[in-house]
Amino acid sequence: MKNLIIKTIALASLISGLGIFIPSTMAQAADARVINVINPDFSSGIQIGDVLNRTIAIEVSAPYTIAKTALPIKGEVRDGIELSGINVNLTEKSNKKIVTIALHYQVFASAAKPVVMQLPAETFTFSDGAKNLSIKVPVWHFWFSPLVAEGISNAKENLQPQFTPTLIDINAHHARFWLSLALLTAGLLGLIYINANQRWLPFMNGAFAQAHRSIKRLPSNEASEKYALVYMHQAFNSIYGANLFAREIEQFLAKNPKFNILRSEIFHFFEQSNTSFFASQSQHSVYVISGLLALSKRLRDCERGVK
Amino acid sequence: MMNIATTDVQLTDWRSHALKLEREVKKVIVGQDKAIRLMNVAIFARGHVLLEGGVGVGKTTLLQSIARCIGGAYERIEGTVDLMPNDLIYHTYLGEDGRPKIDEGPLLRAGENLSVFFFNEINRARPQVHALMLRVMAERHISAFKKEYRLPHMVVFADRNQVEKNETFEIPSAARDRFMMEIPIEIPTDRELRKALMFDVKYQNAESLTKQVESNVLQFDQLNGFSDLLQTHIKSSNALEEYALDLWESTQNPAKFGIKLDSVDVNRVIHTGASPRGMGMLLKAARVNAWLMNRESLYPEDIHAVFHELIAHRLVFNSMYENRRTLLARELTTQILSSVAVPSRANSEKAKVI
Incomplete structure (x- = not known):
């Protein structure tokens, strides 16, 4: 009886196993x-x-x-x-x-x-x-x-040269590197030329660059106003080659067209200077000096040809 | 407060009259704008004027036109080698009754109404005549016929013949210094103006031309009073005074200011620079210019506007350079204005302390 039961279970298992296996085998060829x-x-x-x-x-x-x-x-x-x-x-x-x-x-x-x-x-x-x-x-x-041959007694004899890796061609990188470095250097020099106060490069010590430096050193008070104006006049005179007065601004601009962009500011400067030196009207010195500082910087830019 | 308002009104009114005078004269005199402005300045600065220029350039018409605008009397005398001082004071003639008569000469004829006296070719007259004329110019009064004649409103315009040297008596430097300005009257360079002067018949009849100018634009007898008011009204800053002093020094010692002249050693040119009277007159004329430009303060431009005409004839050159005086004086005054800095660094330091 026991054997019968075991055989029955085994047969059922075989049948059910076939029932599962056969369809899956059929699906494999078509579906995957x-x-x-x-x-x-x-x-x-x-x-x-x-x-x-x-x-x-x-x-x-x-x-x-x-x-x-x-x-x-x-x-x-x-x-x-x-x-x-x-x-x-x-x-x-x-x-x-x-x-x-x-x-x-x-x-x-x-x-x-x-x-x-x-x-x-x-x-x-x-x-x-x-x-x-x-x-x-x-x-x-x-x-x-x-890693090593069998039976060696001295590892040194078995040493093999290191496999040399293939080198990457870096010529293009070199070229790009030097080009970038050159551009960076040129850019830095340009920035220095435009913004630097000191005379680090040739053509940097123009009349207005000097005036700007001098005005920058002045304290912002009433006493410095006339100094600042004098520094500006000295710069104008130096570029014009003679004393420059308001009536000669047009000649000055004709001679130095790079300053044309600041025509109205130059006229205003001469008015301001005349008022400060020769008229009895008082001006706000702090504003005058800060205005002159800005103007001298813009004139310096014109002088350096970067405007 | 009231006085300030009145002064401002006076200044404005007189300015409009002064500018009208210029416009009126420019109607009949072309190409002489600068000379007209300078003569206007001299009138309001109450200074006498030496005119420099050739013959036939319109000096007489210009003076007659100005005299018409100023109002008052206009008198004129021609400088000749036989002119004597008494010819200015009186002249003698035979009357209708056959008896000799004496009448007042051109200097006295108009009395206090004399506003413009034109001495044509003053360098043809003898030094005695110069002496009388210069004294009258300085003192503006003269004694004659046992009484004193006052000429308070007189402005003298004198012309020098610079072309001919025969029978002329050069005015010495001390005498030239009495004239406030020496104004060049030059032939216009503009071709159109020259054409007009040649072909426009209206310029060829001086008498009718002068009549086109409005008369009595100014009140000649009030000019002295207004001139004093004007001179006290226009102020000068310390920086400008320092500049004027530098200019003065530069006329005496140009090398100190780095002034150079082409082909001439600047250290040897100047014998004597401008005189104190000359510098006083310079500032006086500059104040008038500032007023005409509607300013209350003197600017360097005001000095520049009159500098050459005020200073050039006052410079005394060493004798070897005298024959080149016109050219050298022009070059020197131009160089002075180009070289003497304003505001100078030193001046600004002084200004800062003050």
């Missing part, structure tokens, strides 16, 4: 296929510690999804080959899905002489909820090379 396998570039000279990457692209019908619980487990070691990483990427295309699985193996096997090793075969399972199907990727063989 390996479309690409990218193996490592080199299959020889692999040494301990090397990382080998394998990428498998599988096309499956839309309802199927990869069973993540059935994926190879990261850290699993098979015959000295450890699965050090696994990435799954899914892209959809009409009613198909393309599952790309990147497998990263690291070799921890050891051998005293070259031997053939293999990246293990992997099986991936897909499910649409009702049915499962599996795709098997075959092993990939490679030659493992030991």
